[in-house]
Amino acid sequence: MKKLGRVYTVVIYLFLYIPMIVLIVASFNTGKDLTTFDGFTLQRYAELFRDRTLLPLLGNSVLIAVLSSVIATVLGTAAALGIHSMRGRIRSVVMSVTTVPLMNPEIVTGVSLALLFVFVGVVLKVNSILGFVTLLIAHITFNLPYVILSVMPKLTQMDPHLREAALDLGCTPVQAFFKVVIHEILPGIFSGAIMAFTMSLDDFVISYFVYGPNFVTLPVEIYNYVKKPLQPKIYALFTLLFLMILSVMVLMNLMQMRDEKRRKLQRPE
Amino acid sequence: MSESLIRLTELSMLFDGETVLDGLNLTINDSEFLTLLGPSGCGKTTTLRIIGGFLSPTSGDVFFNGRRINDVPPYKRQINTVFQKYALFPHLDVYENVAFGLRVAKLPKEEIDKRVTEMLGIVSLSGFEHRAVTSLSGGQQQRVAIARALVNHPKVLLLDEPLGALDLRLRKDMQNELKRIQQAMGITFIYVTHDQEEALTMSDHIVVMDKGHIQQIGTPEDIYNEPENAFVADFIGESNILDGVMLADYKVRIFGHSYVCLDSGFAKNEPVDVVIRPEDIDIVPAEAGVLTGTVTSVTFKGVHYDIIVDFGGFKWLIQTTDFQPVGAKIGIMLEPDAIHVMKKSVYSDSFGDYSSYSDEYDELEDDPEGLCDEE
Numbered sequence A: 001m002k003k004l005g006r007v008y009t010v011v012i013y014l015f016l017y018i019p020m021i022v023l024i025v026a027s028f029n030t031g032k033d034l035t036t037f038d039g040f041t042l043q044r045y046a047e048l049f050r051d052r053t054l055l056p057l058l059g060n061s062v063l064i065a066v067l068s069s070v071i072a073t074v075l076g077t078a079a080a081l082g083i084h085s086m087r088g089r090i091r092s093v094v095m096s097v098t099t100v101p102l103m104n105p106e107i108v109t110g111v112s113l114a115l116l117f118v119f120v121g122v123v124l125k126v127n128s129i130l131g132f133v134t135l136l137i138a139h140i141t142f143n144l145p146y147v148i149l150s151v152m153p154k155l156t157q158m159d160p161h162l163r164e165a166a167l168d169l170g171c172t173p174v175q176a177f178f179k180v181v182i183h184e185i186l187p188g189i190f191s192g193a194i195m196a197f198t199m200s201l202d203d204f205v206i207s208y209f210v211y212g213p214n215f216v217t218l219p220v221e222i223y224n225y226v227k228k229p230l231q232p233k234i235y236a237l238f239t240l241l242f243l244m245i246l247s248v249m250v251l252m253n254l255m256q257m258r259d260e261k262r263r264k265l266q267r268p269e
Numbered sequence B: 001m002s003e004s005l006i007r008l009t010e011l012s013m014l015f016d017g018e019t020v021l022d023g024l025n026l027t028i029n030d031s032e033f034l035t036l037l038g039p040s041g042c043g044k045t046t047t048l049r050i051i052g053g054f055l056s057p058t059s060g061d062v063f064f065n066g067r068r069i070n071d072v073p074p075y076k077r078q079i080n081t082v083f084q085k086y087a088l089f090p091h092l093d094v095y096e097n098v099a100f101g102l103r104v105a106k107l108p109k110e111e112i113d114k115r116v117t118e119m120l121g122i123v124s125l126s127g128f129e130h131r132a133v134t135s136l137s138g139g140q141q142q143r144v145a146i147a148r149a150l151v152n153h154p155k156v157l158l159l160d161e162p163l164g165a166l167d168l169r170l171r172k173d174m175q176n177e178l179k180r181i182q183q184a185m186g187i188t189f190i191y192v193t194h195d196q197e198e199a200l201t202m203s204d205h206i207v208v209m210d211k212g213h214i215q216q217i218g219t220p221e222d223i224y225n226e227p228e229n230a231f232v233a234d235f236i237g238e239s240n241i242l243d244g245v246m247l248a249d250y251k252v253r254i255f256g257h258s259y260v261c262l263d264s265g266f267a268k269n270e271p272v273d274v275v276i277r278p279e280d281i282d283i284v285p286a287e288a289g290v291l292t293g294t295v296t297s298v299t300f301k302g303v304h305y306d307i308i309v310d311f312g313g314f315k316w317l318i319q320t321t322d323f324q325p326v327g328a329k330i331g332i333m334l335e336p337d338a339i340h341v342m343k344k345s346v347y348s349d350s351f352g353d354y355s356s357y358s359d360e361y362d363e364l365e366d367d368p369e370g371l372c373d374e375e
């Protein structure tokens, strides 16, 4: 039984990771065909870095991901602080309202946002409102709940007397936040930011409805690419993207481990 | 010395429509050690949080040096707090925890260093400057919390059951330590506890509270010797509380006998509560006593024995250094100063009967940590 369980686990992980492995191998393959591995080459990567369109698109994606996650983290943390200070009943209502957008199908969110932007465009008499700004606003919007949901538990875990102790020792509420509270909830803020960053980086569905011709992100453009025959340098790009996300995840796990160790130290009993 | 520093007038607090404090009036003198004493849930922490500025009273006023401070936020009050579970900042070491208030006040570096070093010396934590607060024992964390508050030289220090989490030995040491620091620095201490012994040992004045009301304010001796009602008599020390009738000034009838006492000013034949402390009862041979009874239980307490004596159905607790076996018939004598007469109150008849006495009695009295204390 135990052995069967282990085999099962291995099979599951193979299913999960084989596609990635195939992709990574393909990105180093000299052959034109996926079916045979002819030899090792960095040719694809060289092509990728010479490419005048793909790399700037990756840049666009990273730019949107960084900006939207940073802004969402600031707004989301402030929102979490506000929600945390609410009384019991109202707080749980607001928290439910926060989780709804997460459950909402992305395509619905995308279409709603697009409609809203177009409506605002008509009101403001702007011809082509869709572009960098709408993309950024959309990404901030769908990132917010992730930040709020990862900061909230840290706030509830925190000893409420810590903030009061800071006030007691002469801090204004703002000083109390920056001198004490933020240190307690920092792991939550970080994981919220990282989650927002990865969500934003690979978002396709919502972006597809709100991007404009002047500013395109990588996932959207790749969708347009794959309609044509796939160029091998795309494999190299995907591999880089995968490694990027992977390292962000590893970073996040390391931080969580550190946080847990710290909290264990705090409660030695 | 005895000029008023803090005054609470008609202070009331409601939580979700429930009255937690009901019309408190209290004057706290400069440089005194004042203790709020009462069972868990009586409103001690709430009172302290109102003085500290963490709660606004539903009605009533708080005065500090004659100025109304209801709307002054905590960071503008010359008051510091030692929180119930210390609330040390886990991301700062011992030195930085203690220096916190001084850094916020932007004092010069040398001044901060001088005061922190001096303060750590006072609480016997020299050499612990760069230890993480999470690596300290409960008693050490406690002392960091006290140092962190006192280093700011507040006019008033609020302490909420600061020794609650410590073991008995450490608690006794810290009681002496706190009293010493309070006297040396001349700071007003407002101390919250549900431990009557602690209150009696440390305080200049004790405020006995129950159900959001002040039951009695007085010196430890006043409270012990002249309890105002059955609740105070029962809560402070052990008491036998009996029904009596005041026959005339200095004359009270209990169980059909009349006794000479030291109390006067009651109406003729007024029903009263009579308190007799277990250590004030003299045991005599059965034939020489005014009352005779049978010993039903004996507990060795170290310095004395707790014996329960049945006087025709009503059981008394008597403390004596002479061993009396279970079943022995004994007599008792009551000197006038052993008898304390109180007016009847809502608490009459609910305390002071040892009929259901058992060895666990003491443990039941001591409220287990945090049972009713959590918000």
Ligand SMILES: Nc1ncnc2c1ncn2[C@@H]1O[C@H](COP(=O)(O)OP(=O)(O)O)[C@@H](O)[C@H]1O
Pocket (backbone or CB within 6 Å): B015, B016, B020, B038, B039, B040, B041, B042, B043, B044, B045, B046, B047, B372, B373, B374, B375
């Ligand atoms: N924030 C709060 N909300 C609702 N009820 C509270 C709150 N704080 C205290 N109480 C209630 O007020 C009463 C008195 O509490 P407290 O002042 O903490 O008592 P004590 O410190 O004497 O044990 C308790 O019944 C408690 O449940």
Ligand SMILES: [Mg+2]
Pocket (backbone or CB within 6 Å): B041, B044, B045, B046, B373
């Ligand atoms: Mg309390």
